[in-house]
Amino acid sequence: MNSTEFPVSRVSALLFASLVTLTMAACNQPAPPTAAPAPAPAAPPAPQPVDGWIEYPSTDAIARTQPARWRSDTVNIPLPPGRELEYKIDMKKGDVVAYAISYGKLKDPASVVSEFHGHTEKRADGVGDLMYYAKTNGTAQQGQLVAPWDGIHGWYLKNSSEQVITVKLELAGFYDVIPDQF
Numbered sequence: 374m375n376s377t378e379f380p381v382s383r384v385s386a387l388l389f390a391s392l393v394t395l396t397m398a399a400c401n402q403p404a405p406p407t408a409a410p411a412p413a414p415a416a417p418p419a420p421q422p423v424d425g426w427i428e429y430p431s432t433d434a435i436a437r438t439q440p441a442r443w444r445s446d447t448v449n450i451p452l453p454p455g456r457e458l459e460y461k462i463d464m465k466k467g468d469v470v471a472y473a474i475s476y477g478k479l480k481d482p483a484s485v486v487s488e489f490h491g492h493t494e495k496r497a498d499g500v501g502d503l504m505y506y507a508k509t510n511g512t513a514q515q516g517q518l519v520a521p522w523d524g525i526h527g528w529y530l531k532n533s534s535e536q537v538i539t540v541k542l543e544l545a546g547f548y549d550v551i552p553d554q555f
Contacts, residue, residue, distance in 0.1 A: 433467065445545040450555060452532040452540055457486075458555055460540075461527035462548040464491075464520035470546035473515035474528065477539050484534035485511030491518075491526035511538070517546075525551070 420427050450460055464470065476485055488508045495501040504521060507514060520526060526548075532538055 437467070439468075439547055441547075443546055444548070446543075446550060448542045448544070448550075450530065450540040450542060452485075452530055452538050454532055454535050454537065457529070457531035459527055459529045460542060460554055461525045461551040462544070463551060464518075464524070464526050464548045466520055466522045468520050468547040469517060470520075470526070470544055470548050471515075471517045472545075473513070473541075473543040475513040475541045476511040477541070479511045479534065479538060480536065481534060482511035484532065485538065486529070486531040486533070487511065487514075487540075488529040489514075489518075489527070490529065491520065491522070491524055493522055493524040527551075 420429065448460070450458070452458065462470065474487065474489075476482070476487075479485060486508075487510065489506040490504060491506065492503040493501045502522060502524075506518060507516075518526060528540075528542070530540055
């Protein structure tokens, strides 16, 4: 058999060469010459400063223009005892929304479930993509989301308490509100 019949990884070749060298040394034989490893590909040159600045190219992931102006909404969502609902917005992949969600004065924050998530429409095979961004109880939260895909993003809310709660959701960014949700 020759070495072209069985491909050998670079690590395996180095281990084999080391093993041969140790075996030959143990038998007082000179070690055979080994080939030097191939040099790593050269990294692209770093940008050079111009007037004291190193300029880096931007991408759509960093900054991009939008066809429409950003929007903002403040929504007060009444949630009676024992009820649940999902408040949804529609976003395109890469769009951003900043949010703040609060639950008023709760006797027991653990009696409220809040799951901030996003999902695609289901494909023809009946399967879609789902990602949870945060799962919390009735604790106020704020942050931002960069949509990982086109689809529905929002909050599943469940009130297990005996009191009516009002969930306050403040949004700003690039999204569309799904109409007639409650």
